[in-house]
Amino acid sequence: MPVVRPEFGPSLPALVRPRLAALPRPLRAVAIAGLALVAVVVVLALVALRPGAGGQHLHDVLVRGDVPFTLGYQGAMHRVAPPPAGAQLALASDAGTPLQRFTVRPLRLAPYRGDVSAAYLAASVPIIAAMQRADPTFVYRGEGRARINDVAAYQISFQIKRDGHTVLGRRYLAVPNPPASGPPPVRGVDIELLAQLSPVVPNVDSVGTNGRLKSPLRSFRFGTERP
Numbered sequence: 001m002p003v004v005r006p007e008f009g010p011s012l013p014a015l016v017r018p019r020l021a022a023l024p025r026p027l028r029a030v031a032i033a034g035l036a037l038v039a040v041v042v043v044l045a046l047v048a049l050r051p052g053a054g055g056q057h058l059h060d061v062l063v064r065g066d067v068p069f070t071l072g073y074q075g076a077m078h079r080v081a082p083p084p085a086g087a088q089l090a091l092a093s094d095a096g097t098p099l100q101r102f103t104v105r106p107l108r109l110a111p112y113r114g115d116v117s118a119a120y121l122a123a124s125v126p127i128i129a130a131m132q133r134a135d136p137t138f139v140y141r142g143e144g145r146a147r148i149n150d151v152a153a154y155q156i157s158f159q160i161k162r163d164g165h166t167v168l169g170r171r172y173l174a175v176p177n178p179p180a181s182g183p184p185p186v187r188g189v190d191i192e193l194l195a196q197l198s199p200v201v202p203n204v205d206s207v208g209t210n211g212r213l214k215s216p217l218r219s220f221r222f223g224t225e226r227p
Contacts, residue, residue: 057074057075058072058073058074058215058219059072059073059074059079060226061079061089062224063088063089063104064224065088065106066106066187067106067175067176067185067187067188067189067222068222068223068224069104069189069220069221069222069223070219070225070226071215071216071217071219071220071221072215072216072219072226073091073102073212073215073216073219074212074215076093076097076212077091077092077093077094077100077102077212078091078092079091080092083103084103086105087103087104087105088104088105088106088189089102089103089104090102090103090104091103091216093212098165098195098196098198098201099162099165099194099195099196100194100195100196100201100211100212100213101192101193101194101195102191102192102193102213102216103191103192103194104189104190104191104192105191105192106187106188106189106190107123107173107174107175107187107188107189107190108186108187108188109122109123109173109175109186109187109188110123110186111186112184112186113184114184116152116175116178116184117145117152117154119186120145120153120154120173121154123154123173124143124154124156124173127156127171127173127190128140128143128156131158135160137160137161138158138159138160139158139159139160140156140157140158141157141158141204142156142204143156146172148172148174148217148220149218149221151174151175151176151177151222152177153172153173153174154172154173154174155170155171155173156170156171156173157169157204157205157207158170158171158204159204162194162196165196165197166196167194167196167197168194168195168196168201168203168204168206168207169192169193169194169195169204169207170192170204170207170208171190171191171193172189172191172193172217173188173189173190174188174189174191175187175188175189176222176223177222188222191217191220193207193208193213193217194207195207195208195211198211
């Protein structure tokens with residue numbers, strides 16, 4: 001059975017094999033060595049792009065409580081101890097680097113039935129109003145459905161000023177997936193991500209997808225077991 005579907009044409013080995021066979025033996029050996037070197041470089045590049053690569057160890061965190069969760073973060077960030085009032089966990093970029101901060105606070109939704117999206121929307125209204133009251137530099141940038149790994153979530157995008165710098169932010173509201181029976185969960189987490197505007201984080205869409213906040217957001221899981 002062919003590995004490549006016919007409409008996609010011949011595979012790379014099928015294209016290369018006759019060309020290698022046509023080369024004189026010394027050149028054939030050089031070509032094979034070159035292809036092997038390219039393969040090694042590609043593998044090393046893929047390894048380097050994995051979370052925790054490049055010599056940066058992934059630090060695992062387990063936070064217990066009514067709604068336990070786990071996550072991991074890389075170097076150049078540290079765990080803030082104690083976390084800010086009302087927070088379960090806070091991670092911050094090291095001194096001398098652009099501000100990046102990851103804070104987790106408990107969330108409680110009003111009781112609801114069916115899809116959780118309406119409950120998230122209702123909860124987002126007072127959260128946005130509170131941010132507007134607390135910070136005159138607050139600029140609303142949008143909101144809508146989101147996902148954090150395998151759970152449905154809701155995000156609020158915004159920007160503020162800190163020490164004269166533009167800081168981009170996102171708030172993620174999330175509760176665990178509903179059980180097979182019984183009422184849907186109302187307790188969850190309110191995750192705030194803050195990242196100073198920089199070449200690495202050039203817009204609000206890159207908060208949590210670029211930079212040091214990427215690892216804790218992507219590795220976040222409800223429960224006590226790491227995947």
